[in-house]
Amino acid sequence: MSLATSTIAHLRQRLKAGEITPRDIVQDVAKAIEARNGELGAYLSYDTEAALKEADQADQSLPLGGIPIGIKDNLNVTGQPCTCASKFLAENYTSPYDAGAIQKLRQGGAVPLGRLNMDEFAMGSTTENSALGTTRNPRDTRRVPGGSSGGSAAAVAGDIAIAALGSDTGGSIRQPAAFCGCVGLKPTYGRVSRFGLVAFASSLDQVGPITKTVEDAALLLNHLCGKDDRDSTSLNVEVPDFTSGIGKDIKGLRIGLPKEYFIDGTHAGVSAAVDAAIQKLESLGAIIEQISLPHTELGVATYYVLAPAEASANLARFDGVRYGHRSSSASDLMEHYLKSRSEGFGPEVKRRILLGTYMLSSGYYDAYYLRAQKARTLIRNDFTEAFSKVDVIVSPTSPAPAHKLGELKDNPLAAYLEDVFTIPVNLAGLPGISVPCGDVELDGVKLPVGLQLIGKPLDEVTLLRAAHAYEHAR
């Protein structure tokens, strides 16, 4: 059996026992990519030779020594492309440095392998906004993998990656993990350095693992976190051993069900799978309580002010002068900016830049940005209040299973509303994880359903304990 189907935990044991080498793992993953990437379109590029070289030099005494990890194509890795799935960066950009998260991964011994597809600049929830290729859901290739970290989730669930990194601004790790049937963890805002992560919405973006199991998510998170003085929002807090709760029971753990997250409009099959998961958690000794997050209905509107506004500012750096696409037909500097940006960016990126620029333009700031920041306070206060009563909050990750390719294309509002359960977690900066909780049958195919667990700020240990207990009992 190909080692590409293995988990980090299992590979570590086999490496330790001397049964396999890091080279064996990289070779098997490369073979799996060659066999199935044509169908899935998860990787935009990969350099087997470079990974083999690193694997041969890997320090196997390190916790992730020699384990290859797929990287979303918006994290800089020295000498590799970093396209953000955009034409703007596809032609001639090679990263001159490692992102903070990549440095941490390397310190743990891991080997970055391959660049994974995504929605352009992480804007989207289907990966259909990639300018560089279509990624398909491994469970049903007529369907999207979710997004924006769709390549990462499809690669992990499709067994062409051991594990991967993604980034999550409004659900971009958790939702594709739910759609593809794997585990996706967004850490507390500030846990992981954003240095070298191409910025989308800086007050919301966070890097995190996409893995086959909860234990692997904990193992990988152990080698992503920590203060980085190149990211002023990274937190100077203790990094615990995130595996310390794995395998422990959840007797007496208080789990909250927000009534605003259990609503009409959620697919019946998703509701049934989540209800069964809640019963399972209760049978494991958790105490289930009804709670309320009364400002949930403001979440999507708040996000679609803050995220485009921050994006419009962040993407101003793409001017075609220092890197990226430069129009060949501009005669003066203004035309150079207009043409380089218009030729380089795709429709969803343009939509969000336009929306954000409008909302930050003279006369509109108070009406939109300031108002959304106030709404953000109410949403955050809701969670603070809820977490005075419960330890973990549970909900569906997404109101529906994976859509067919093209189903939400060019209907931005309908697509935005799908993020209703994941967005508030980013607005409040909380850790959240999606774990598989069953299937819903559509068109004769069983599609995965994700259970979202939300934790207190910096309490990933409890979150992972609860997620693992559920995963183990399922």
Add this chain to the structure above:
Amino acid sequence: MPAAHIDIQHVAKLSRLSLTPEEAAHYEKQLNGVLAYIDTLTAHDLGDVEPTAHAMPVWDVTRADTSRPGFSQEQCLSNAPKRVGDQFQIPKVIE
């Protein structure tokens, strides 16, 4: 609250994007739809609420005022779409 209506060509210019008339009409329609949804924020009285910029607030982040290694000039220029010697080249800006 201003009426939700985007002057798309003005905003495009501020965004340094050029849109064909067809694109402008298409985005204007879509974005006015999104803005109408965003106006749900107006239904709530947010007057006295303190704004939140970051969920995990940190203040006055400083680092030691000492030099440290950075990119070399060659690294900075390595991705330049057009360069002349050790400089980025841009279209003429001064007549």
